[in-house]
Amino acid sequence: MLNEDSISLSHDCGDCPIRHRAVCAxxxxxxxxxxxxxxxxxxxxxxxxxxxxxxxxxxxxxxxxGIATLTQTMEDGRTQMVGLLLPSDFVGRPGRDGAAYDVVxxxxxxxxxxxxxxxxxxxxxxPHIAQRLLxxxxxxxxxxxxxxxxxxxxxxxxxxxxxxTIIARRxxxxxxxxxKGALVFDLPLTREAIADYLGLTLETVSRxxxxxxxxxxxxxxxxxxxxxxxxxxxxxxxxxxxxGGVLA
Amino acid sequence: MLNEDSISLSHDCGDCPIRHRAVCAxxxxxxxxxxxxxxxxxxxxxxxxxxxxxxxxxxxxxxxxGIATLTQTMEDGRTQMVGLLLPSDFVGRPGRDGAAYDVVxxxxxxxxxxxxxxxxxxxxxxPHIAQRLLxxxxxxxxxxxxxxxxxxxxxxxxxxxxxxTIIARRxxxxxxxxxKGALVFDLPLTREAIADYLGLTLETVSRxxxxxxxxxxxxxxxxxxxxxxxxxxxxxxxxxxxxGGVLA
DNA sequence: TAACGTAATTGACCCAGATCAAGCGCGAAC
DNA sequence: GTTCGCGCTTGATCTGGGTCAATTACGTTA
Numbered sequence: 001m002l003n004e005d006s007i008s009l010s011h012d013c014g015d016c017p018i019r020h021r022a023v024c025a026x027x028x029x030x031x032x033x034x035x036x037x038x039x040x041x042x043x044x045x046x047x048x049x050x051x052x053x054x055x056x057x058x059x060x061x062x063x064x065x066g067i068a069t070l071t072q073t074m075e076d077g078r079t080q081m082v083g084l085l086l087p088s089d090f091v092g093r094p095g096r097d098g099a100a101y102d103v104v105x106x107x108x109x110x111x112x113x114x115x116x117x118x119x120x121x122x123x124x125x126x127p128h129i130a131q132r133l134l135x136x137x138x139x140x141x142x143x144x145x146x147x148x149x150x151x152x153x154x155x156x157x158x159x160x161x162x163x164x165t166i167i168a169r170r171x172x173x174x175x176x177x178x179x180k181g182a183l184v185f186d187l188p189l190t191r192e193a194i195a196d197y198l199g200l201t202l203e204t205v206s207r208x209x210x211x212x213x214x215x216x217x218x219x220x221x222x223x224x225x226x227x228x229x230x231x232x233x234x235x236x237x238x239x240x241x242x243x244g245g246v247l248a
Numbered sequence: 249m250l251n252e253d254s255i256s257l258s259h260d261c262g263d264c265p266i267r268h269r270a271v272c273a274x275x276x277x278x279x280x281x282x283x284x285x286x287x288x289x290x291x292x293x294x295x296x297x298x299x300x301x302x303x304x305x306x307x308x309x310x311x312x313x314g315i316a317t318l319t320q321t322m323e324d325g326r327t328q329m330v331g332l333l334l335p336s337d338f339v340g341r342p343g344r345d346g347a348a349y350d351v352v353x354x355x356x357x358x359x360x361x362x363x364x365x366x367x368x369x370x371x372x373x374x375p376h377i378a379q380r381l382l383x384x385x386x387x388x389x390x391x392x393x394x395x396x397x398x399x400x401x402x403x404x405x406x407x408x409x410x411x412x413t414i415i416a417r418r419x420x421x422x423x424x425x426x427x428k429g430a431l432v433f434d435l436p437l438t439r440e441a442i443a444d445y446l447g448l449t450l451e452t453v454s455r456x457x458x459x460x461x462x463x464x465x466x467x468x469x470x471x472x473x474x475x476x477x478x479x480x481x482x483x484x485x486x487x488x489x490x491x492g493g494v495l496a
Numbered sequence: 497t498a499a500c501g502t503a504a505t506t507g508a509c510c511c512a513g514a515t516c517a518a519g520c521g522c523g524a525a526c
Numbered sequence: 527g528t529t530c531g532c533g534c535t536t537g538a539t540c541t542g543g544g545t546c547a548a549t550t551a552c553g554t555t556a
Contacts, residue, residue: 013443023295036353043547051333063412070393072393072394072396072397074397074401074485074487079313079399080396080397081400082393082396082397083393091387094382095379095382095383095386096383100393101391101393122376123379125370127375127378130375130378130379130380130382131343131371131372133382134342134343134378134382134385135343135380135386137386137389138341138343138344138385140350140389144389144392144393144396145318145330145348145349145392146430147450148320148328148330148363148392148395148396148399149320149322149328149330149394151396151399151400151447152328152399152446152447153322153326153327153328153447154326155542155543156542156543162377162418164475180365189502190504191503191504191505192503192504198400199399199400199401200543201543201544201545202503202504203504203505203506203543203544203545203546204503204542204543204544206503206504206505206506207505207506207543209504209505210505210506222552223380223503223504223551223552223553238320239323239324262541320530370519384531403512404512404513405512437531437536438534439533439535440533440534448513448514449513449514449515450512450514450533451511451513451514451516451534451535452538454534454535454536455513455535455536458535458536469535470522471521471534
């Protein structure tokens with residue numbers, strides 16, 4: 001995901017650790033200035049809600065640092081996480097007025113935002129941005145549908161393994177680590193949040209993580225720090241097509 | 249969904265029962281002619297596969313009549329339906345080469361297709377098409393995430409009720425039926441396909457449908473023909489926010 | 497250093513939904 | 527008509543994961 005021209009929608013800016021190539025690579029100087037003009041940063045503390053489902057959402061943006069989640073909730077409190085936002089991920093629905101899900105910061109969070117109206121105006125003037133957004137949205141759709149398979153058909157153990165695979169991949173690409181040798185990363189979520197992601201209870205999450213540890217699929221240091229000695233083994237546990245242990 | 253300018257991407261054409269307004273409303277005559285030029289129809293028989301996941305997909309298009317499903321399959325045969333294509337629904341991934349899922353016709357099916365290359369070229373020249381596609385894709389993403397809640401957190405009975413509300417809604421909008429009084433429609437899928445949609449077994453689907461019938465939430469005539477005497481009751485069973493029994 | 501609070505683990509038990517298995521209904525082919 | 531076959535229903539039993547509850551591990555504050 002973190003490659004030459006796929007990251008986000010503003011240009012490359014000094015104070016922002018994310019390189020925004022999609023626009024930068026092709027657009028005119030005045031567009032850059034417009035972007036600069038409508039851009040601003042927002043910080044959130046861990047646990048803070050960025051926006052509630054249904055609220056008016058007058059910005060789009062991307063995560064600079066920290067982690068946020070997209071969740072849906074039923075009246076009786078059952079919740080399902082429908083997305084996980086890591087640094088470089090885009091949030092927002094150009095052409096839509098309201099937020100469709102609760103967005104919550106699970107760690108301290110910094111976002112790079114653009115006011116929606118001018119952003120949309122710029123979209124009209126700069127067609128390749130709409131195309132870039134379309135591609136990003138198609139990717140999200142693929143990810144969501146991939147997750148439907150996880151939620152609908154996988155066992156608890158497979159769900160946990162699938163989750164770990166995804167986090168490992170994201171971590172590797174995000175930190176530009178070589179995709180070989182043992183993978184090491186930190187779990188970005190509590191057991192409860194993982195449960196909400198996977199449609200499980202936190203007890204089951206805990207038990208299955210313990211089981212994977214017992215069976216040598218992963219090592220744990222503390223509660224969060226994970227080592228995966230053999231990634232293809234983990235993919236096997238996840239029930240994924242084992243065509244390649246390739247991290248990409 | 250079936251409203252003034254949301255259906256598909258060609259213009260309104262006499263031989264095609266679907267009205268394609270998105271382009272029609274705004275674009276130039278020669279665009280219409282180009283569309284006419286690259287447009288063609290494909291027919292499939294019930295059970296036929298339109299395209300396999302991973303295959304090269306050199307067209308985009310929309311369903312004219314019949315029903316198709318998008319499914320994902322694991323090596324051991326477990327399958328999860330990730331989308332249901334009814335008349336007027338769009339299929340295709342502009343800017344993507346391969347199909348991401350198996351697309352299967354579950355009834356006799358007619359699709360109105362456009363060759364992908366020229367379609368993409370037209371997208372570049374006609375920016376509002378990319379924006380229209382972006383909006384459609386955002387809708388699909390919303391639907392997929394809504395479905396994640398169903399798959400991850402709802403009980404079997406709630407899943408069946410959720411499925412019925414979706415079909416009822418689609419049927420009502422598609423056939424422009426007034427959204428009041430008793431709703432009547434046909435189930436477009438076998439019990440097994442419903443099970444694949446809901447992440448259940450066909451036996452559980454059958455049992456829960458029987459239970460809803462027994463409890464007077466629905467009436468059944470034969471295996472497929474459903475009557476819903478009280479739609480808000482059904483929505484309640486689905487665990488949906490009951491803000492409005494409004495069909496829209 | 498103790499005392500507290502939050503996250504995580506682990507155990508015992510239970511139940512919703514899966515699995516296995518036996519019919520049933522009904523249209524199509526002969 | 528009879529037979530076949532497929533889609534569906536219903537029953538009996540099993541089990542993965544939920545529920546309830548007790549305990550542990552670790553920061554954090556005092």
